Amino acid sequence: MAVNLPLPVPASLKPVAGIALGHAEAGVRKANRKDLLVMKLAPTATVAGVFTTNRFCAAPVQVCKAHLEALRISESPIRALVINTGNANAGTGEAGLVNANATCAALAELLGCEAAQILPFSTGVILEPLPVDRIKAGLPQAVGNLQEDNWYNAAESIMTTDTQPKAASRTVTINGVTITLTGISKGAGMIKPNMATMLGFMATDAKVAQPVLEHMVKEAADKSFNCITIDGDTSTNDSFMLVATGAAALEVSDIDSPEYAALLAAVTGLSQELSQMIVRDGEGATKFITITVEDGATVEECRKIAYSIGHSPLVKTAFFASDPNLGRILAAIGYAGVDDLDVSRLNLYLDDVWVAKNGGRNPDYREEDGQRVMKQSEITVRVKLARGEAAATIWTCDLSHDYVSINADYRS
Amino acid sequence: MAVNLPLPVPASLKPVAGIALGHAEAGVRKANRKDLLVMKLAPTATVAGVFTTNRFCAAPVQVCKAHLEALRISESPIRALVINTGNANAGTGEAGLVNANATCAALAELLGCEAAQILPFSTGVILEPLPVDRIKAGLPQAVGNLQEDNWYNAAESIMTTDTQPKAASRTVTINGVTITLTGISKGAGMIKPNMATMLGFMATDAKVAQPVLEHMVKEAADKSFNCITIDGDTSTNDSFMLVATGAAALEVSDIDSPEYAALLAAVTGLSQELSQMIVRDGEGATKFITITVEDGATVEECRKIAYSIGHSPLVKTAFFASDPNLGRILAAIGYAGVDDLDVSRLNLYLDDVWVAKNGGRNPDYREEDGQRVMKQSEITVRVKLARGEAAATIWTCDLSHDYVSINADYRS
Known part of the structure; x- marks a missing residue:
């Protein structure tokens, strides 16, 4: 796996x-x-x-x-x-x-x-x-x-x-x-x-x-x-x-x-x-995900947002399913705890695909482009905050049936 | 479910x-x-x-x-x-x-x-x-x-x-x-x-x-x-x-x-x-879990610890498996972000079973007692911090295969 x-x-x-x-x-x-x-x-x-x-x-x-x-x-x-x-x-x-x-x-x-x-x-x-x-x-x-x-x-x-x-x-x-x-x-x-x-x-x-x-x-x-x-x-x-x-x-x-x-x-x-x-080698992992948050006011807020995305079970199951249900990423950004975040200036990219522009769906975004990237085994999520010069990158994986199996059976 | x-x-x-x-x-x-x-x-x-x-x-x-x-x-x-x-x-x-x-x-x-x-x-x-x-x-x-x-x-x-x-x-x-x-x-x-x-x-x-x-x-x-x-x-x-x-x-x-x-x-x-x-009715839920954290210094720290337990995928999969792998609860308490927590004063109960005493395994704890409670469909986790008078309760469920299925398939 x-x-x-x-x-x-x-x-x-x-x-x-x-x-x-x-x-x-x-x-x-x-x-x-x-x-x-x-x-x-x-x-x-x-x-x-x-x-x-x-x-x-x-x-x-x-x-x-x-x-x-x-x-x-x-x-x-x-x-x-x-x-x-x-x-x-x-x-x-x-x-x-x-x-x-x-x-x-x-x-x-x-x-x-x-x-x-x-x-x-x-x-x-x-x-x-x-x-x-x-x-x-x-x-x-x-x-x-x-x-x-x-x-x-x-x-x-x-x-x-x-x-x-x-x-x-x-x-x-x-x-x-x-x-x-x-x-x-x-x-x-x-x-x-x-x-x-x-x-x-x-x-x-x-x-x-x-x-x-x-x-x-x-x-x-x-x-x-x-x-x-x-x-x-x-x-x-x-x-x-x-x-x-x-x-x-x-x-x-x-x-x-x-x-x-x-x-x-x-x-x-x-x-x-x-x-x-x-x-x-993450338990049950089928995808390797790089999450980069750029143009933040501080490294700490970039890390907060990156981890919020990386920990969301909804985002992780969407990656597992290769489903470009990308609104889940916006939701995870929104609850990351950056209280003064102006979402109307935020841009979201999936590899080379510009998904969200100024906080809403990019008019040029096509579902098939998101689908293409989601099917890959290695995916980069890039968030641009338009708040400053700081950046942070984390690495994570998806959440699959096998994660549940492995952790439900670990001791038995 | x-x-x-x-x-x-x-x-x-x-x-x-x-x-x-x-x-x-x-x-x-x-x-x-x-x-x-x-x-x-x-x-x-x-x-x-x-x-x-x-x-x-x-x-x-x-x-x-x-x-x-x-x-x-x-x-x-x-x-x-x-x-x-x-x-x-x-x-x-x-x-x-x-x-x-x-x-x-x-x-x-x-x-x-x-x-x-x-x-x-x-x-x-x-x-x-x-x-x-x-x-x-x-x-x-x-x-x-x-x-x-x-x-x-x-x-x-x-x-x-x-x-x-x-x-x-x-x-x-x-x-x-x-x-x-x-x-x-x-x-x-x-x-x-x-x-x-x-x-x-x-x-x-x-x-x-x-x-x-x-x-x-x-x-x-x-x-x-x-x-x-x-x-x-x-x-x-x-x-x-x-x-x-x-x-x-x-x-x-x-x-x-x-x-x-x-x-x-x-x-x-x-x-x-x-x-x-x-x-x-939580997606894929098979268990209803009440988490109560007592004797905290503030309600906020009690809520932090309760949510840390309630959000841990490892704790949630253990509940799904009815596996008394209760060290995972201690780990979730430990990383909840209460920096001056003295774990050597902490006690953990699963319903009526005293699992951890003063931060370590209760010498009287028997695996079969933990197993008995873990098999129930309704379980209460109780943590006593010995830091003060505050308390908080949250409600959550386990993490099952069906959670992954439901969220991997939601849009399709």
Whole structure:
């Protein structure tokens, strides 16, 4: 059901010097599937991330934040990330924190470091106790097959309702040094900014100072993982982590440097690719929709309108049906909460078709033109507000019978 | 597919002295269906309403507002309401206003009054020109069968994707005078406060001063029509109108009077009944869900959390599946936007089952108890925030395959 989602070719996923990956079948929820991943980092690596804004943020997210905060004082670097699927360890109260910490302690013992040097991640069902014993029992297997050339298995290990692994690589040459970036992501439902049931991990061999990396991960996420929505549900576990191993001879220590701009462009580009893969694999998705709102007074109002369109079940079912029932888009714009919006100046385009002109139906609009675009698997909705210079783009998908089937059956 | 939705018995719908109803088959969109309704009011009647907050508010809504505003100066009373289905006359620009005014003028000529004494309403597809000639041609038929005992046909005349007409009556005795209230409503999708593709019309034979009626309609709507959601889509046309014909010997002229309180209670009760009928007939609905959020700091934050739960596609599909995947409710609470929410003090109940205690799974919660409640057709979700004294209740339904089918096929 995925929309033009490229299946990653294992050989195309370039190893990143300084990060090794090991997977296991721990049986967290189901037997005989990869559900545990360890990512071991060189001691020179820096790590930064962005996390869910959900108030019910999961226990592992709380532990991650605490360990990254502790880093500022201790200067003991993060040495590994550990990710399990099958259980989100969210809505689990104090016991959840105990279990997340126990996972870190068990891996730390295997790797010979402190528990605070481990970052834990979980994804899966909420409100059920984490089977921490199975995870601890699976860790030796994961540590046993740690290797740099293991990104494809890593991508498979973090899948839940994803129909296929999501991974991509690219290289970029900065100051004559060729830098590698490889990333993986997962998620197909409960997807909305800021972050969702989505996990993303990206590594580069550049050397990036900690505060610079923290700045970079936020900038990249704001133009990628924070611009996608499937169902408007922001999950309790979303995280996007960026690792810079420092194995290559490129150092980025200043956010105003040309090296920073070049690396940020590559990180953002790969982040967009990985985040769009999540939308392309959206639960039940049959269409990939780009929504761009232009000429707004602020970026915030452009995003509000874009999300209002992207979340409307009526708009999403019309896309599913290839039905140019485009008045539903106007209705979604109208209730987006931009109170002083003058709709009589608004224009709406569907790809190259000018649908609404100055707030009403464009006299030249023909139903067959709208129909032609609606039948495509990739569609761009463009709204022009005539209020200013700001713009925003988000990516989403349609709402199909299969979305209902997948989410009505997920636990059974 | 409707959930415990009572089919109105024509004989149970009590005429309201001072208001006559006439319907027609005007062929606005489809032939051979009632799609035009005229409600003619006694000259003593007062009328007040609440309207959609959508910025793309439809042409008839704009005309209604203008005519009600003109009333303040001219003192010529509103003499009739005219409602068509099949076309919303929204997103239609200047031509839409011309057509709405032309409808009023045509009816005014038939009734011997001014166009400004008519209130027009439309519901149906957005962004298509109103076939005003067909409506004008149908008006004589509607005027020809005007009668007080015609509420059932009236309810049928305003249906779109509704599976059945929605109407109810009640009587109340105030100061020894028996007052009648009868109302009709329509709507099954694009439903969210404030107002949706929803129309509601209620009449009483009490005599209510204009400013008092305006106050009353807002108070009643805030506890009924503004507390329902099906899909979170606020339509361009929603209106709820309250008519007081003044035919009975009860006069309400002061919002601090006991008569006001008694009539408001009856109007609110009937409004809740009519608005809940819309949810019970929600597109594809198989469950009727009441969501109550208690012990909040403000009513606004309680409503935010209630709507966040009520709009979550993941929560709604879990209800459809009778799957006690209740972590999804916690996730929806967490992303509702109440930034200082302390989830460790939060409790969640499903009917009588205590699911989450102090932010985590209640140790005494058993899956079979959650399963038992989830299988019911009527379910109450109760969230206790431990932040204050405020509370809010909304009503919604689940998200099923049929919702997708209905909205993917609506125009075809």
